[in-house]
Amino acid sequence: MNEKSTIDIITEWDIVAARQIGRNIAKEIGFGTVDQARITTAISELARNIYLYARAGEIVIAQIEEEGKKGISITATDKGPGIDDVRKVIEDGYSTSGSLGAGLPGVRRLMDHIEIQSLMGKGTIVKIEKWL
Numbered sequence: 731m732n733e734k735s736t737i738d739i740i741t742e743w744d745i746v747a748a749r750q751i752g753r754n755i756a757k758e759i760g761f762g763t764v765d766q767a768r769i770t771t772a773i774s775e776l777a778r779n780i781y782l783y784a785r786a787g788e789i790v791i792a793q794i795e796e797e798g799k800k801g802i803s804i805t806a807t808d809k810g811p812g813i814d815d816v817r818k819v820i821e822d823g824y825s826t827s828g829s830l831g832a833g834l835p836g837v838r839r840l841m842d843h844i845e846i847q848s849l850m851g852k853g854t855i856v857k858i859e860k861w862l
Contacts, residue, residue, distance in 0.1 A: 733758070734792040737777075739808075740785075745777040748789045752804065755791050759800050760862055768840040769802060769860055775837050776806035776856055784810025784853065794859065801842075801861040806854075813848040820844070 733755060737748040752773040756766045773789060780787035787808030794803045813819050822835045834856070838844045841858040848854040 734790065737789045737791070739777050739780040739787050739789060739806075742781065745774060745781060748773050748777045748791070752789075752791050752802070755793060756802055756860075759793055759802055761802070761860070765860065769804075772837045772840045772858055772860075773804055775833050776804065776858070779833060779856075780806055780808045780810070784808030787853075799861055801859055803857065803859045805858075806856045809853040812850040812852055813846065813854055814850065816846045816848055820846070 735751050735755065737744060737751060739745065739748065749770045753766050753770045756769045761769065773791070777789055780789070787806060787810070790805045790807070792803045792805075794801045820834045820838050834844070834846070837856075837858060841860050843857075843859040845857045846854065
């Protein structure tokens, strides 16, 4: 049952594909419709960030299991410009694109765990998890 899918994010259609695959995997794991919506929203945000800021990257969606608990893990990786201040980007209202800044702070609220690693000029890895 250790299913894993990798979606390259290059066009806006890839964002749609990542959402759909994420929803399917979440459903297979046993997440209800509300959590499926949370998970697809989080995937959408991460994929959109790749598309907007890095132009290209990938989303890896995997089923995870720990101490008998099931969950989903989403890892977004890009080789974009990187994030200057990781702590700042997960604060509510922070935005570099002029949007509402619901991006990463929203993702943080929707999921159980978020981990961000970023190197300026090298790229960013965002890993999120949601447990059943």
